[in-house]
Amino acid sequence: MRTDLDPRGAEATALDPMAVASYAVRRLKGETDDTFTLELQPVDGAARFSFAPGQFNMLYVFGVGEIPISISSDPLKPKTLWHTTREVGTVTRAMRQLKPGAVLGVRGPFGTHWPVDECEAKDVVIVAGGIGLAPLRPALYRILAQRDRYGRVVLLYGARTPADILYRSELERWRARFDLEVYATVDRAMSGWRGNVGVVTGLIGRAPFDALNTVALVCGPEVMMRFTVQELQRRGVRAQAIHLSMERNMKCAVGFCGHCQFGPWFVCKDGPVFRLDRLREWLGKWEV
Amino acid sequence: MTQRRQNRPPHSPSPRAADRGRVRFDRPEFGRLLGGLAAQGYQVIGPTVRDGALVYASVTSPDELPVGWTDEQTGGSYCLKRRNDAALFGYTLGPQAWKPYLHPPTVRLWRARAGHRELDRLPEPAADPPKYAFLGVRACELQAIAIQDKVFLGGDFVDPWYRRRREGVFLVAVHCGQAGGTCFCASLNTGPKATFGFDLALTEVIEAGRHYFVAESGTDRGAAVLRDLSTQPATPAELAAADRIVADAAAHMGRELDTRGLKELLTRNYEHPRWDDVAGRCLTCANCTMVCPTCFCTTVEEVTDLTGEHAQRWRKWDSCFTTEFSFIHGGSVRASPRSRYRQWLTHKLATWYDQFGTAGCVGCGRCIAWCPVGIDLTEEVRAIRRSDGVTLAQQLTA
Incomplete structure (x- = not known):
């Protein structure tokens, strides 16, 4: 892991991997119909939360349970922590009911991160599907903060419908920039949608980047990632330059519970961000 | 990191172990082995007969061991049988392994009270776990413990619950005298002879009207326990008998696994x-x-x-x-x-x-x-x- 991005909490977590820190909900923002963002601040007020783009936290709701959620805030603004998630289970349902001031437990940050430093002097293609944009947003913040260090930066985003587009106003702001190419597509359009219709992989063929000098960061449903890497490789992007963020069930985040295994990998500590050439023989298999 | 590494339990005997040689003690001395471990503050856990199976449980006297019992195992079947001798370790394996003692089936990680400003977390474990001596650890089980050591102690994160139980465990290995119908440790080079990770290793010998144990220590504390027993240097004939028993077990594995590639x-x-x-x-x-x-x-x-x-x-x-x-x-x-x-x-x-x-x-x-x-x-x-x-x-x- 890169030293300039080393998380503050790593030492404490190594001593007691189950230790939680208390964070207060500052704001709960509804994103789409079934997604929302929690804005958290440490209860002790002073602490900064250092993390690297792509890492995740374990968030604990008192009396309900604990789940892994990627960090979606700006790593250069470590005073508040944002987590965007979809309301799909007991814990996320309880989270959505939290009021400002409510206290959550936070463990982390855990896992590998997007290789934003490796992207320097290269074109960067970010391919996101649905809520897969959430763990990619910190990488984009980091890149935009030092925009001149990178070549072309392209964001390809796919959602199910126009109503499912995450961070919509932010996407629109990004799309207005001269130094960022944003292409969005939806699986199913509704009246009023004038943009692309179709899967996100359809955008890869015509996106402006130099395949031989590109780093690709990909996050979305597993099936979307399988087709995305095929398209990227068809364009000529090398496997070593493609990075994916995987998702598996997790209970501990430190490699003890066994739930997150993906072939030989523990997604919690060997991932969630993997270089494609390390995953390749497993990515094409089902029910791994 | 350095400190964690130092805290890791020993996996291998000290280099001098081989020089210490093997000694013999007779069956009546076995009670003093248990007593000696108890006197050092160990809770001795060993094989007992319960519910028609061999179960590792607290043992204070040799009478509580499965005296004269053996087990027969095959696919989908486990059954205890009487032996025609009074062997203490004349069986192969029970269902349970030592895992429940080192990595318990349930552990309370922590308790918390609902707080207004922060989570009022009360960390566990509050009390020290017992100091265990495991009696009758098979070679395959020593390997299993070494494997779980890697999982819980060998990475960037250390599991404090496992570590507290694992540290200080006294391991008395007993080489297998018979291979079960489902055994294949020989295929994986994990048995039937214990070669590492023990404090004491015993071979139980019953022949020509004699019942004795050939013992070797793997650590200083193992040697100390042995010194408190009445032992004799093992004769070449006794050593040969002990080795024959283990070799016989190795030759009668009920199963086989080809590990090539x-x-x-x-x-x-x-x-x-x-x-x-x-x-x-x-x-x-x-x-x-x-x-x-x-x-x-x-x-x-x-x-x-x-x-x-x-x-x-x-x-x-x-x-x-x-x-x-x-x-x-x-x-x-x-x-x-x-x-x-x-x-x-x-x-x-x-x-x-x-x-x-x-x-x-x-x-x-x-x-x-x-x-x-x-x-x-x-x-x-x-x-x-x-x-x-x-x-x-x-x-x-x-």
Whole structure:
């Protein structure tokens, strides 16, 4: 892991991997119909939360349970922590009911991160599907903060419908920039949608980047990632330059519970961000 | 990091161990071995007969050991039988392994009170776990403990619950005098002779009207325990008798596993039709994972009281054979029994090598004996090896 991005909490977590820190909900923002963002601040007020783009936290709701959620805030603004998630289970349902001031437990940050430093002097293609944009947003913040260090930066985003587009106003702001190419597509359009219709992989063929000098960061449903890497490789992007963020069930985040295994990998500590050439023989298999 | 490494329990005997030589003590002396361990503050855990099986439990006198009992094991079957002698360790293995003592089935991680400004977390464990002496540890079980040491102590994160129990455990190994019908430790080079990781290692010898133990120490504290017993230097004849017993066990393994290229074999046959075949028999009951001495997976449960003011986090053994195990929003990643059996077997015999440098299997055969339908992983591997590379389409048209 890169030293300039080393998380503050790593030492404490190594001593007691189950230790939680208390964070207060500052704001709960509804994103789409079934997604929302929690804005958290440490209860002790002073602490900064250092993390690297792509890492995740374990968030604990008192009396309900604990789940892994990627960090979606700006790593250069470590005073508040944002987590965007979809309301799909007991814990996320309880989270959505939290009021400002409510206290959550936070463990982390855990896992590998997007290789934003490796992207320097290269074109960067970010391919996101649905809520897969959430763990990619910190990488984009980091890149935009030092925009001149990178070549072309392209964001390809796919959602199910126009109503499912995450961070919509932010996407629109990004799309207005001269130094960022944003292409969005939806699986199913509704009246009023004038943009692309179709899967996100359809955008890869015509996106402006130099395949031989590109780093690709990909996050979305597993099936979307399988087709995305095929398209990227068809364009000529090398496997070593493609990075994916995987998702598996997790209970501990430190490699003890066994739930997150993906072939030989523990997604919690060997991932969630993997270089494609390390995953390749497993990515094409089902029910791994 | 440095400190954690130093805290790791010893895995191998000190270099001087080999020089100490082997000694003999007679069966009547055995009570003093137990007494000596107890006097040093150890709670001795050893084999006892309970519910028709050998169960590791607290032992204070040799009479509580399975005197004159043996076990017969085969696929889906385990049964205790009387021996015609009074051997203390004349059996092969019980269902249980030492895992429950080092990695308990349930652990309370912490308790918390609902607080207004912060989580009022009361950390666990509050009390020190007992200081254990394990009596009758088999060679395969020493390897299993070494494997779990790697899982819980060998990485960037250390499991404090495992470490507190593991540190200071006194290990009395007993070399196997008989191989069970489901044993294949010889295939994996994990037994039947204990070669590392013990404080004391014993061979039980009953012949020509004599009943004695040949003992060697693996650590200084093992040697100290031995010094308090009335021992004699073992004669060449006694050493030969002890070695013969272990060699005999090695020659009578009930099962065999060909480990040549095992990881590659299973990896390239990830879509082999045999997985469908075994899925047709597997009940996904998780018995194999519960009796397996290396399976380490857990889940976490949240428990609250009626007031909602107090919560507890419990860690419990879990199994990759359940559908919940791999559940993420939308469903289970491993929805089919085929994929769940495949995950278990390929983890033990293929991906474990990538993760921890060894097989995750020690050849104890528990998963075979305690499988309600007698699925035998050695047979599953053999079937895959026999038809290496076959696809379902080829099999259907054959």
